[in-house]
Structures are given as C-alpha cells and as structure tokens.
Amino acid sequence: MSRRILVVIGHPDPSPDRLCRALASAYAEGAERAGHTVRKIDLALLAFPMLRTMQEFEHGTIPDSLREAAEAVAWAEHLMFVFPLWLGTMPAMLKAFLEQVMRPGTAFAYPEKGEGFAKSLLRGRSARLVVTMGMPAPVYRIWFLSHGIAGMRRGILNFVGVKPVRETLFGMVANANDAKRAGWIKHMQKLGERAI
Secondary structure, three states: OOOEEEEEEOOOOOOOOOHHHHHHHHHHHHHHHOOOEEEEEEHHHOOOOOOOOHHHHHHOOOOHHHHHHHHHHHHOOEEEEEEEOEOOEOOHHHHHHHHHHOOEOOOEEOOOOOOOOOEEOOOOOEEEEEEEOOOOHHHHHHOOOOHHHHHHHHHHHHOOOOOOEEEEEEOOHHHOOHHHHHHHHHHHHHHHHHOO
C-alpha cells in the first residue's frame, strides 16, 4: 500500500557530504522505488526564528518560511527524521523546527474547559528517528537510556498522536569505513521501501 512520506533532514550543517543527507536520500530512494510519495525538508536550507514566549507559541502564526513544512507534516502519513546526536539529543535547529510546526491548532488542540487532556491532531501517523552518533549505539541505549530520543518520541511525537515511533541508531560514525557506510545506506533503502 502506497504511503505519503515526509523526510526531515535535521542536520544543521548544509554540507552535502554529511552522512545524514546520504541516509535520508537512501530512504527516500527506497520509498519512491516501492511506489510511495516522498517529500523532503532540509532544515539547513531554511531560515526561521526560534520561539521565545508561550504567547507566541499559543497565539502566533507559523513563519512564512515554515508554512510549506507545516503543511507537509499534516499531509504525511509517515514521518522520517534524520539527525546527528549533539550533547545527547537532537540539534537545537531541529527542536526549534518542531516547536514552530507542532503548535496548537496544527499538531494538537488544547482541551475545552472541563475537558481532560489536549487533543492530538496527528493521529494515524507513524515515524522513524534515524540518529547518527560518535559513541557506540548500544552505549547510548543502555547507559544513557536513549534519553534525548525518548524525549522526542514521547514528549513531542506521541503527544501529538504520532505512533508508533521506531528508531535506527548508527554509532561510531566518524570511524566507519566505506563498507560499513554502504551497509547503512542499503539498510535505509530497505526501510524506505517498507515505509517504516
């Protein structure tokens, strides 16, 4: 079954040599080859402000530079985010992007008086987080409990209704040889084909 997929490249460095871009391209290629429709957003190529107040978050408007991105999030049936691990979590640019596009009225709705919890507006969507890091991936999972990724999965994506959220972690990327990287690329193509 064909799916609508949004690939978000969350590496702040626009260099085409970044592994995150190769992984994103491999995923998109695999998905398109399998008949899925793919859109891509490269955050390094966008300019947008950070949110600074709750008033702005709740009542401000999405910046013009992110309107197309916010529409793509609503359009997608499956979201794929690829980013490097910086200080144990996502880069600030990716967090700022999520704060802008996962706003009330777009990704969730505050409850009416007397009601319980916020209403998730992105139910029925799934996601995959693809994360590159300098440390071994098992160390991040076991010792650090994948804390930065868990915050993105539960605190942001699950909150707005995106489930399931799967993870793919690539560790020791700076020391990986060409054969290892080629294996990662092939793996991403297969995940893209399956749209998971």
